[in-house]
Amino acid sequence: MEDIAAMAGVGKGTIYEYFRSKDDIFREAHKQFHKEIDKMVEEIIERDCSPDEKLRMIVKESLNLFQKRNSGTSIISAKELTGIIMQFWSEGVREDSDKLIDPMRLKNIYRKYRKILSDILDDGIKQGIFRKTDTRLSASVIVAILDGIPLQRIIEPRVFSGGKISEVIFENIMTGIKA
Amino acid sequence: MEDIAAMAGVGKGTIYEYFRSKDDIFREAHKQFHKEIDKMVEEIIERDCSPDEKLRMIVKESLNLFQKRNSGTSIISAKELTGIIMQFWSEGVREDSDKLIDPMRLKNIYRKYRKILSDILDDGIKQGIFRKTDTRLSASVIVAILDGIPLQRIIEPRVFSGGKISEVIFENIMTGIKA
Amino acid sequence: MEDIAAMAGVGKGTIYEYFRSKDDIFREAHKQFHKEIDKMVEEIIERDCSPDEKLRMIVKESLNLFQKRNSGTSIISAKELTGIIMQFWSEGVREDSDKLIDPMRLKNIYRKYRKILSDILDDGIKQGIFRKTDTRLSASVIVAILDGIPLQRIIEPRVFSGGKISEVIFENIMTGIKA
Amino acid sequence: MEDIAAMAGVGKGTIYEYFRSKDDIFREAHKQFHKEIDKMVEEIIERDCSPDEKLRMIVKESLNLFQKRNSGTSIISAKELTGIIMQFWSEGVREDSDKLIDPMRLKNIYRKYRKILSDILDDGIKQGIFRKTDTRLSASVIVAILDGIPLQRIIEPRVFSGGKISEVIFENIMTGIKA
DNA sequence: TATGAATGAGTCTTCATTCAT
DNA sequence: GATGAATGAAGACTCATTCAT
Numbered sequence: 144m145e146d147i148a149a150m151a152g153v154g155k156g157t158i159y160e161y162f163r164s165k166d167d168i169f170r171e172a173h174k175q176f177h178k179e180i181d182k183m184v185e186e187i188i189e190r191d192c193s194p195d196e197k198l199r200m201i202v203k204e205s206l207n208l209f210q211k212r213n214s215g216t217s218i219i220s221a222k223e224l225t226g227i228i229m230q231f232w233s234e235g236v237r238e239d240s241d242k243l244i245d246p247m248r249l250k251n252i253y254r255k256y257r258k259i260l261s262d263i264l265d266d267g268i269k270q271g272i273f274r275k276t277d278t279r280l281s282a283s284v285i286v287a288i289l290d291g292i293p294l295q296r297i298i299e300p301r302v303f304s305g306g307k308i309s310e311v312i313f314e315n316i317m318t319g320i321k322a
Numbered sequence: 323m324e325d326i327a328a329m330a331g332v333g334k335g336t337i338y339e340y341f342r343s344k345d346d347i348f349r350e351a352h353k354q355f356h357k358e359i360d361k362m363v364e365e366i367i368e369r370d371c372s373p374d375e376k377l378r379m380i381v382k383e384s385l386n387l388f389q390k391r392n393s394g395t396s397i398i399s400a401k402e403l404t405g406i407i408m409q410f411w412s413e414g415v416r417e418d419s420d421k422l423i424d425p426m427r428l429k430n431i432y433r434k435y436r437k438i439l440s441d442i443l444d445d446g447i448k449q450g451i452f453r454k455t456d457t458r459l460s461a462s463v464i465v466a467i468l469d470g471i472p473l474q475r476i477i478e479p480r481v482f483s484g485g486k487i488s489e490v491i492f493e494n495i496m497t498g499i500k501a
Numbered sequence: 502m503e504d505i506a507a508m509a510g511v512g513k514g515t516i517y518e519y520f521r522s523k524d525d526i527f528r529e530a531h532k533q534f535h536k537e538i539d540k541m542v543e544e545i546i547e548r549d550c551s552p553d554e555k556l557r558m559i560v561k562e563s564l565n566l567f568q569k570r571n572s573g574t575s576i577i578s579a580k581e582l583t584g585i586i587m588q589f590w591s592e593g594v595r596e597d598s599d600k601l602i603d604p605m606r607l608k609n610i611y612r613k614y615r616k617i618l619s620d621i622l623d624d625g626i627k628q629g630i631f632r633k634t635d636t637r638l639s640a641s642v643i644v645a646i647l648d649g650i651p652l653q654r655i656i657e658p659r660v661f662s663g664g665k666i667s668e669v670i671f672e673n674i675m676t677g678i679k680a
Numbered sequence: 681m682e683d684i685a686a687m688a689g690v691g692k693g694t695i696y697e698y699f700r701s702k703d704d705i706f707r708e709a710h711k712q713f714h715k716e717i718d719k720m721v722e723e724i725i726e727r728d729c730s731p732d733e734k735l736r737m738i739v740k741e742s743l744n745l746f747q748k749r750n751s752g753t754s755i756i757s758a759k760e761l762t763g764i765i766m767q768f769w770s771e772g773v774r775e776d777s778d779k780l781i782d783p784m785r786l787k788n789i790y791r792k793y794r795k796i797l798s799d800i801l802d803d804g805i806k807q808g809i810f811r812k813t814d815t816r817l818s819a820s821v822i823v824a825i826l827d828g829i830p831l832q833r834i835i836e837p838r839v840f841s842g843g844k845i846s847e848v849i850f851e852n853i854m855t856g857i858k859a
Numbered sequence: 860t861a862t863g864a865a866t867g868a869g870t871c872t873t874c875a876t877t878c879a880t
Numbered sequence: 881g882a883t884g885a886a887t888g889a890a891g892a893c894t895c896a897t898t899c900a901t
């Protein structure tokens with residue numbers, strides 16, 4: 144709490160004027176992070192463009208969200224952010240009595256993302272752009288990729304250097320690897 | 323430590339006969355978990371079967387590893403295991419001076435898995451089973467899926483119920499979603 | 502630490518606002534004790550009086566320092582203080598890697614006291630008050646007496662009761678026992 | 681206890697076959713140390729020589745006792761021994777309920793040494809070798825010197841190097857510093 | 860409203876002691 | 881008799897939280 148207060152440039156006690164507890168800060172940060180994602184995703188799905196284009200944009204911007212913290216104003220690095228998000232997951236999954244994050248929250252968040260993606264996929268199938276698959280599970284796979292890639296990128300940034308990672312990922316999702 | 327001792331059915335002090343510190347337990351658990359994965363993967367790549375078959379087996383068994391803890395002897399649930407693994411990631415990514423997990427360890431682990439998968443992919447391309455792609459990045463995408471799916475499964479097990487999830491994931495990886 | 506906190510009338514954690522560790526308290530107490538001695542000694546050597554008079558005063562006040570803790574405000578007894586000082590010695594002499602007290606500190610402290618006393622002796626010799634001796638070793642013997650007497654006094658106060666102990670000791674130092 | 685067992689070349693549990701507790705070892709070591717002194721002192725007072733000669737021998741051998749541990753067979757250094765003896769003192773002086781060393785023991789020990797020395801002094805006075813003093817307090821001063829010098833010697837051995845320290849100390853005790 | 864000194868519950872770790880072999 | 885694996889009481893220290901100013 145002392146570190147947080149110092150970073151925020153306020154006194155230790157002041158934090159408690161705005162947050163009930165440290166856990167509350169954690170929860171609020173979690174909410175904030177997903178608000179950013181939501182804003183980004185909504186902005187994309189409202190665009191007037193093809194389903195595959197929407198998918199490409201979501202892949203691209205999702206990966207950017209984990210990264211762009213390097214900006215001048217931000218006080219935490221991409222590495223730190225990824226670590227925090229993993230703690231979000233780790234805590235959201237705990238079975239303790241004193242759950243830091245409401246499991247229902249996480250459940251709803253992932254339902255929403257899957258729904259958004261499966262809607263795009265369904266739309267694409269209707270338009271003949273995507274082939275018929277279990278869109279719900281395919282959406283899950285896409286979400287998994289968007290969760291899993293940032294982890295690897297933090298561990299070894301070089302592998303994912305160059306601006307076209309998201310393009311390759313998108314292509315992979317699109318065409319699979321089959322000959 | 324008191325809880326761990328109680329679970330292990332020993333006294334608090336006894337743990338320190340076998341582990342230097344709490345962090346040491348954490349590290350050892352990490353090592354143990356990856357030893358299991360390694361054993362599984364190695365067993366598969368040595369089999370005499372086609373690259374796509376190997377890929378299918380790895381996908382299947384990886385997802386099983388996160389799950390099978392429900393067995394009678396195990397004292398932790400799949401949920402708990404997943405939470406712990408996320409802590410592994412979370413800790414492995416930290417920049418603190420007192421790193422719980424050596425970042426190089428995580429780096430090497432992920433390198434190894436990517437190498438194993440890209441070798442399979444290269445082999446498949448040579449055999450004309452897979453189409454030519456950036457096998458390194460494709461391997462990354464597969465790893466991401468195998469990391470990301472268990473998280474979602476913990477949060478909402480029903481979506482992934484039924485024994486054929488891994489088949490669908492495998493199929494997704496193979497053919498993509500393009501029409 | 503709990504006991505110390507209770508004696509100080511504060512909470513356990515409060516101590517750590519003022520001292521880094523328990524060892525730090527120990528070191529600080531050591532410093533404080535010698536600061537008191539230093540003050541006393543300096544006050545005496547600056548006085549305008551003969552070397553033998555200075556010596557008498559130092560003997561008298563040194564023995565008082567170990568004793569006067571019985572005053573109303575003090576929370577530790579002379580007995581406890583002596584025990585603590587012996588721990589100072591005991592610790593200062595240890596060869597462990599984690600020295601509680603810097604051996605150099607003790608060395609400098611004793612050098613200083615010997616120097617002060619041998620200066621007084623040298624001065625007295627020059628004035629013809631003291632006979633020519635190895636003043637450095639004689640100073641050591643005086644220091645030894647001032648260290649050793651308090652120990653015996655704690656163990657058996659009666660032997661040293663009466664206000665004139667220091668006078669007798671001073672006389673012993675001065676004239677020895679020879680006929 | 682593990683260290684002690686290792687030094688003794690026995691198992692940890694074996695110690696408890698011979699000592700009730702760690703404190704018991706401490707007490708026994710204390711007893712042992714003073715048995716050595718006693719033996720030395722008795723051997724000297726039974727000699728057929730003058731009181732001043734006896735005093736000289738006691739001074740010499742007392743200082744040797746703290747030092748001679750450097751011998752090949754001994755497992756502890758002079759430094760360590762001095763530290764331990766200070767702990768003896770420190771503990772013997774404590775007022776805690778669980779006194780490690782019986783205060784009466786220390787009291788008797790010091791009484792005995794003072795008695796032995798004052799007897800020698802009384803004898804010397806009778807023989808006209810020593811001048812008339814308060815022999816009890818003079819004995820105390822001699823004991824103080826024999827306690828205090830080893831401490832200084834540990835802290836700074838060089839000051840006391842050369843074999844004739846005890847001679848100088850003896851001379852100091854005998855003739856004092858007065859001109 | 861903002862603060863940070865004070866707090867003590869909680870945590871890891873040590874180590875003297877026990878006891879089954 | 882000898883052993884050392886097991887033990888848990890005790891202890892130093894941390895840190896989220898409170899509250900008087």
